[in-house]
Amino acid sequence: MNMLKGRVGLIMLGTALLILPFVLGMAGTAWVRITNFAVLYVLLSLGLNIVVGYAGLLDLGYIAFFAVGAYVYALLASPHFGIHLPFWIILPIGAFVACIAGMVLGAPTLRLRGDYLAIVTLGFGEIVRIFMNNLSNPINITNGPKGVNLIDPFHIGPINFAKTDTFAGLDVSGPIKYYYFLLVVLMVVIVINRRLQDSRIGRAWVAIREDEMAAKAAGINTRNIKLLAFAMGASFGGISGGMFAAIQGFVSPESFILNESIMVLAMVVLGGMGNIWGVVAGAIVLAFVPEVLRYTVEPAQMALFGRTLVEPEVLRMLIFGSALVLTMRFRPAGFWPETRHKREFIEPAEK
Amino acid sequence: MTSTLLEARGVGKRFGGVQALKDVSITINQGEIYGLIGPNGAGKTTFFNVLTGLYPRDGGEVLFAGKPLNLSSPHEVAKAGIARTFQNIRLFGNMTSLENVMVGRHVRTHAGVVGAILRSRSEREEEDAIRRRAEELLHYVGVADRANDLARHLSYGDQRRLEIARALATEPKLLALDEPAAGMNATETAALRVLIEGVRNDGLTVLLIEHDVKLVMGLCDRVAVLEYGEKIAEDVPAVVRADPKVIEAYIGTSAH
Numbered sequence: 001m002n003m004l005k006g007r008v009g010l011i012m013l014g015t016a017l018l019i020l021p022f023v024l025g026m027a028g029t030a031w032v033r034i035t036n037f038a039v040l041y042v043l044l045s046l047g048l049n050i051v052v053g054y055a056g057l058l059d060l061g062y063i064a065f066f067a068v069g070a071y072v073y074a075l076l077a078s079p080h081f082g083i084h085l086p087f088w089i090i091l092p093i094g095a096f097v098a099c100i101a102g103m104v105l106g107a108p109t110l111r112l113r114g115d116y117l118a119i120v121t122l123g124f125g126e127i128v129r130i131f132m133n134n135l136s137n138p139i140n141i142t143n144g145p146k147g148v149n150l151i152d153p154f155h156i157g158p159i160n161f162a163k164t165d166t167f168a169g170l171d172v173s174g175p176i177k178y179y180y181f182l183l184v185v186l187m188v189v190i191v192i193n194r195r196l197q198d199s200r201i202g203r204a205w206v207a208i209r210e211d212e213m214a215a216k217a218a219g220i221n222t223r224n225i226k227l228l229a230f231a232m233g234a235s236f237g238g239i240s241g242g243m244f245a246a247i248q249g250f251v252s253p254e255s256f257i258l259n260e261s262i263m264v265l266a267m268v269v270l271g272g273m274g275n276i277w278g279v280v281a282g283a284i285v286l287a288f289v290p291e292v293l294r295y296t297v298e299p300a301q302m303a304l305f306g307r308t309l310v311e312p313e314v315l316r317m318l319i320f321g322s323a324l325v326l327t328m329r330f331r332p333a334g335f336w337p338e339t340r341h342k343r344e345f346i347e348p349a350e351k
Numbered sequence: 352m353t354s355t356l357l358e359a360r361g362v363g364k365r366f367g368g369v370q371a372l373k374d375v376s377i378t379i380n381q382g383e384i385y386g387l388i389g390p391n392g393a394g395k396t397t398f399f400n401v402l403t404g405l406y407p408r409d410g411g412e413v414l415f416a417g418k419p420l421n422l423s424s425p426h427e428v429a430k431a432g433i434a435r436t437f438q439n440i441r442l443f444g445n446m447t448s449l450e451n452v453m454v455g456r457h458v459r460t461h462a463g464v465v466g467a468i469l470r471s472r473s474e475r476e477e478e479d480a481i482r483r484r485a486e487e488l489l490h491y492v493g494v495a496d497r498a499n500d501l502a503r504h505l506s507y508g509d510q511r512r513l514e515i516a517r518a519l520a521t522e523p524k525l526l527a528l529d530e531p532a533a534g535m536n537a538t539e540t541a542a543l544r545v546l547i548e549g550v551r552n553d554g555l556t557v558l559l560i561e562h563d564v565k566l567v568m569g570l571c572d573r574v575a576v577l578e579y580g581e582k583i584a585e586d587v588p589a590v591v592r593a594d595p596k597v598i599e600a601y602i603g604t605s606a607h
Contacts, residue, residue: 192468199467199474200460200481203446207454210443217403217437219429219458219521228464 017183021176032175036247038287039182040240045267045283046189046276047236052265053274053338054202055229056209058118060261061105061125065234067132067256068101069094069241074148074251075141087154091242098238099231101128106230110223113212125261132253147252151245154181161246178247185243189236193276196232205229206274270327272334281336290320353380355414356556357433357525362411364394364401364580371397372580374411379525384547384557386571386588388564390600394580395560396438399529403435404428416524429458434523436514438530438560444503448494448513451502452485455520488516492546508539512546519550526550527558532566544570568592576600 024031048062072094076085105124109117136144153162153174161181164173196202204225207215216222245251263286271282297312297319327335357379364372372394379385387395400406402413404425413420421427434455443451460481466474489495492512497505502513511531518526528547532540540563547570551557561567567574568588575585578600584591591597 195467195470196464199478200457200462201464201467203450203454204457206446206450207443207457210445211441213405213425214437214441214443215454216425217405217429217435217441218455218517219426219434220454221424221426223424232464 021179022170025173025176029173029175032173032179033247034288034291036175036178036182038284039179039186040244040247041264041267041287042186042280042283043182043189043240043243044237044264045271045279046193047233047240048264049233049268049274049276049279050193050196050205050236051229051233052268053279054197054205054209055226056205057226057229058114058121059230059233060118060122060258060265061128062121062233062237062264063256063258063261064105064125064128065098065101065237066241066244066260067128067253068098068234069238070245070251070255071132071142071148071241072097072238073242073245074151077152077246078148079150080143080148084152087152087242087246091239094242095235095238098241099235101238102230102232102234103227105234106227110226122258122261125256125258129253129256132256142253145253147250148245149250151249151251153249154178154246162249175247178243182243185239190276190280197276201225201228266324270324270334272337274338275334275336278334278336278338282334285335289323290316293319353382355379356381356416357420357558358414359402360412360414362398362401362413363409364397364406365409370580372401375577375580375582376411377575377582377585379556379558380573382551382554382556383572384551384559384570386567386574387558387560387577388562388567388574389577393577393600395577396529397580398577399435399527399560402428403433403527426458429521429523432522432524433527434518434521434525435527436511436518436529436531438533440507440510440514442502442510442514442517445501447499448489448502448505448516449482449485449498451513452488452516452520453481455488455517456481456484458521485516485520488519489513491519491549492516493542508535508542511535511539511543515546515550523555525556525558527560529560530562531559532561532563540566 021032021035024035044062044066047065048059051057051059051062073087073090075081076083076090076093077087105121109120112120132142133145135142142148153160154177155161159165159177161177162174164171166172204215204220207218207220208222208225212222267283267286268279269282270286271280272278293316294312297315298308301308301310355378359375359377362372362375363370375394375398387398389395397406401408401422404422404427408422413422415431415433420431443454446454460477462474462477486495486498489498492515494505494509494512494516497509502510505513515526515528515531531547532543535543544566547557547559559567559571571588573586574588574591576583576591576597583596583600584594586594
């Protein structure tokens with residue numbers, strides 16, 4: 001009975017996800033784009049969840065891996081170098097390069113924990129961004145602050161992801177195609193996350209988070225296992241970055257500022273560290289709320305006062321910030337906490 | 352005919368100006384329960400930490416099962432076959448008891464990221480084996496009924512036993528217990544004694560640091576006494592108990 005219920009629920013959710021872009025499309029293609037970015041945030045949060053949620057390594061520079069993936073895609077599929085590789089070659093390259101970047105960050109920080117690690121990773125994130133900004137001299141690699149333009153969209157056979165095609169009388173726009181692609185990637189990433197969580201490696205990550213010294217004494221090579229967490233998390237970031245570059249058609253360093261790292265971390269923490277579904281929920285809510293506010297704040301003021309009293313941007317961030325504070329006050333373990341974490345926060349250790 | 356399992360030769364350890372261990376040499380024979388006692392601050396736990404690779408040593412060497420022991424990192428020591436528990440229990444509090452023991456299997460298993468993601472047949476079989484072995488060990492130490500409870504919700508005595516189960520999961524030749532009876536009541540201590548004897552009867556060697564002199568004297572085959580980082584005695588309990596230097600270390604001299 002329960003099984004049947006679960007299956008019906010799954011089918012309903014699946015159907016909803018399949019028709020979602022067409023429903024949103026009625027409100028405007030912008031909403032499909034916003035949904036796509038929300039899915040990208042979900043992917044990023046799931047990647048960061050491996051580092052922060054499972055292994056307990058506080059990473060404040062995670063967006064750097066997203067940037068690496070985005071730039072790898074931009075440079076290998078744009079007129080900038082005149083290279084135009086297909087996406088299914090570039091995405092794995094992006095994941096690989098990001099993975100290497102993850103290990104480059106991981107290796108010197110292995111002895112650090114908590115706030116110290118946070119500061120180093122924050123610095124790393126900024127270094128990557130500043131590199132992107134300045135690697136236009138003497139050899140122009142990244143095109144500096146101007147960014148890389150005219151990035152190729154995805155192509156699968158005759159289907160171009162930048163154009164609208166008609167399938168069986170249904171207009172399928174570019175963002176809708178990306179939506180379905182992202183959905184498939186998301187499902188794969190969720191499956192990977194779940195499997196890792198219940199594996200020998202996943203247990204080792206949690207053991208390190210719980211007590212590093214005990215983990216060592218129990219025979220875990222903490223150095224390698226931590227590097228693995230950084231590398232896995234970074235690879236997810238790299239793949240997401242590549243998709244971001246293709247969807248956007250343009251990348252520049254200002255997309256990868258510290259705020260973005262903090263945003264992704266907020267999604268993980270708010271949703272519920274270590275719990276895949278919590279992280280997914282956190283990312284979706286935090287990605288959508290600012291956009292919804294963006295579209296409602298100004299009309300609401302016009303209707304109430306007849307003019308705009310507070311700039312929408314200011315009010316948007318104010319509401320957003322207060323919502324974060326309130327959530328942390330009343331649900332400190334996140335919307336949907338991992339049961340282990342919930343217990344930890346609600347009844348503090350008696351030690 | 353007894354054979355040597357572990358031989359520490361001239362192990363030293365300094366913390367700044369404090370010489371915590373001075374030239375400590377001990378020999379542990381295969382299959383015995385070896386006790387390490389001494390007053391507070393004598394260097395027992397420091398010796399343990401050096402022996403298990405948690406602290407780098409300053410001089411000396413350790414032979415284990417006839418080979419020099421790689422003390423560069425704790426997981427190498429675990430791999431070589433020394434498992435330990437901690438004086439102030441160090442479990443993975445927010446993992447279940449079963450998971451805690453499953454972590455102990457890490458060093459004897461191999462599945463990596465790819466295996467885990469693809470759920471290959473060998474990975475699944477290994478995972479099943481890990482779980483089965485962990486369940487057996489929970490039965491062995493007597494906390495099987497708490498298998499799915501978080502480790503931090505276990506009673507103190509059960510936590511001690513769980514920590515032993517996790518150590519046993521690494522398939523050690525030598526089980527090193529740091530004050531396992533600390534904070535236990537008489538019933539729990541008696542049960543612990545049965546458990547330690549059982550471990551020895553199953554072919555393992557036990558190194559025991561303990562304050563409870565009665566437990567040590569009753570349980571151990573041989574005992575070493577540390578004072579101010581130096582070994583002052585090493586023999587069977589009856590001889591050590593009568594050693595004037597040991598009595599002096601514990602009670603102090605009458606006059607100076």
